Amino acid sequence: MPIPAEAFFLDRNTGIPLQAQLRRQIIAGVLEGRFRAGEKLPSSRHLATHLGVARVTVAQAFAELVATDYLTSRDRSGHFISDRIEPLPPTPDPSAAGPRFDWSARIDGRFRATERTDRIAGWRGYRYPFVYGQADAALVDHTAWRDCAVRALGRREFIPLTSDLYGEDDPELIDYIARQILPRRGIRAGADRILLTLGAQNGLWLAAQVLLGPGRAAAIEDPCYPGLRQILAPTGARVTAVPVDADGLDPDRLPPGLAAVFTTASHQSPTGTAMPEPRRRALLDRALRDGFAVIEDDYEFEMSFAGSPSPALKARDDAGAVIHVGSFSKTVFPGLRLGYIVADREVIREARALRALVLRHPPGVLQRTLAYYLSLGHYDAQMARMRVAYARRRAAMTEAMTAHGLIPAAETDRGGSSFWMRLPEGVVSARLAADLRAQDVLIEPGEPFFAHPPDGAGFCRLAYSSIPVERIPEGIARIARALKA
Missing domain, CATH: 3.90.1150.10 (Aspartate Aminotransferase, domain 1)
Structure with missing residues (x-):
C-alpha cells in the first residue's frame, strides 16, 4: 500500500530545517507503526511538489534514511519502508494504570514560580x-565555525576531547581567555582564577549559590536583568532592589548587612548607562569596608562601537572582592551558551566543586571549537x-x-x-x-x-x-x- 504525500507536512515557523522535519515524520511513522515494512513512499518529485520544497531536500532526506536503515531503495521502483526497524511497543494508557503518584505533594514549585512569561x-x-x-545569523561566519568544529573533531583532538575532564576546562580556551579576552577589559588573571560556565546566567547562578542562602542579604539594581531575580529567588536570601539613576547604581543607597551586590557597572541592564569612575571606586571601597562581594555582569563590552569601553570593575579590584561574569552568547551567538567567571582562587575552587555536582564541565568539543574560533581570528x-x-x-x-x-x-x-x-x-x-x-x-x-x-x-x-x-x-x-x- 503506497503512503500518500498528504501524510506529510512542514511547519516553516518552527525554526527546524525542513529536511529534518521530513526525516522526523518518516521515523516517527515507522516507530509508531503507522508506516509498515514494504510500503512505498511518494516519489521525491511528487513529495517535493506537495510540500513546496526543492526536490533535493526530499532526496537528501530519503538518502539519510536509507543510510540508517529506515528506508530501502529499489532501482527504478522508488523508496520503501525498511523491514529492519521494529516499531515501538504501544504506550500504555496512564488513565488505565490505576492510582497516580501525587507529585504535587512533594514538589513545592519554587523553581517553576520563577519562569519568565514575557519571552x-x-x-x-x-x-x-x-x-x-x-x-542575526547573517553576521556569523558559518563556514569558519564549521571549519573550527571539524578541527575539534579531528583525529589528533579526538582522544583528549572524549575524556572526562573531572571538572577541569579546556586549557587552550582558558589560555586564550586569560591572554586575549580579559586584558581587553583591563583584567589580569591566571588559569586558576578562571572557570568556564554555560553562559552568563550559569555564572550568576554559581555566584549566587556560593555566596547566598537563607539569612543572607543581597542587593540588585532596579531595573535589572529579569533572569537575575529568577536566580536569586530560590536561594532564600533577602534581596533589596536599589533604584538606579543616570550614573547607574549609587553605592550610598546600599543597605547595611549585605553579603553580595550584583551590578552591570559598564553597561547597565537595561538602561545602557555606564557607572562613572568615582562611583566605581566608592563601590569597591565600601565592599572592602562592609565585607560584601560584588558580582559584575560584564555583558556587551565588545559591542562598544562609539569609542573604547571603560575598563571592567574587576580591573580596579586590588582586594579581590569582585566576581567578574563574562559570556560569548552576545558576541559569537546565543545558542553557544559558553561564558566564564573570574574571581579569587577560593571562589573558583568552590564554584568548580558546585559546577561538578551539576554538569562536571561544559562539553569538551564545544570548548575546543570555540578555542579555535578565537585563536584563528574568526572572533x-x-x-x-x-x-x-x-x-x-x-x-x-x-x-x-x-x-x-x-x-x-x-x-x-x-x-x-x-x-x-x-x-x-x-x-x-x-x-x-x-x-x-x-x-x-x-x-x-x-x-x-x-x-x-x-x-x-x-x-x-x-x-x-x-x-x-x-x-x-x-x-x-x-x-x-x-x-x-
Missing part, C-alpha cells in the same frame, strides 16, 4: 522583531562585522525615532544593541506590546525588569541585534502609530 519563542516569525539577546573578524552592522542599525533607529518624536529614557553613546525607552504618559507597555504583536512588531515591555512590575509600565526596550537595517524605519513607524492610537 516570545517564535520571534523569527515576526517581520519587525526589536527583541534583545538574539543574533575578532566577527566583532568587527557586528560593530559596523550595529552602528548602522543604531543610526537608522536614531533617525527613525527622531522623525517620530520618540526619545530614549537614557542617553548613551557607547553602543550596545538596544534602546531603553520611556513611553508617553498613560501608555502601558505590556498592552502596547500586545497591540504591536498583532501588527507584526515585537518589543520588550518594561514590567519584567522591575522588582515592582507596575514601575516598568511606562518603559520598554527596543533592540536592534536581530532586525535587518532596512526594516527598522517601518518598524519604528508602526510603533509610533500604535503610541498615537
